[in-house]
Amino acid sequence: MTLSHVKTSPKLKASIIEPILLLGVNGISIYELPVEINRMSPPFSCKTLKRYLFYLVSYGLVSYNGQRQIYKTEDRGLDLLYKIHQEKQNTLATSEDITITIE
Numbered sequence: 001m002t003l004s005h006v007k008t009s010p011k012l013k014a015s016i017i018e019p020i021l022l023l024g025v026n027g028i029s030i031y032e033l034p035v036e037i038n039r040m041s042p043p044f045s046c047k048t049l050k051r052y053l054f055y056l057v058s059y060g061l062v063s064y065n066g067q068r069q070i071y072k073t074e075d076r077g078l079d080l081l082y083k084i085h086q087e088k089q090n091t092l093a094t095s096e097d098i099t100i101t102i103e
Helices: 013-021 032-040 044-057 075-091
Strands: 011-013 064-065 069-071 099-101
Touching: 013 032, 013 044, 013 075, 013 099, 032 069, 032 099, 044 069, 044 099, 069 075
Parallel strands: none
Antiparallel strands: 011 099, 064 069
């Protein structure tokens, strides 16, 4: 008998993903990221930020350079930013209204 683990895709809030991706366009240090995010969006915990960064890096939306300690938005992340922007324009939704499922 074997057991298999069913992996469910995370449901993530665009209101958290969007500022991370925006700040990472030109690269941002691991130390500046939490400070800048709290300036741009409603505050959320460091635990939440770490969880979102884990998913964004795992799915190739953001890269992390350990030597320089910098997060950078990748092309896939820029595509997602564009889709979030389009969704907001087309539906008059806000980032708070949009949930993203990464597959």
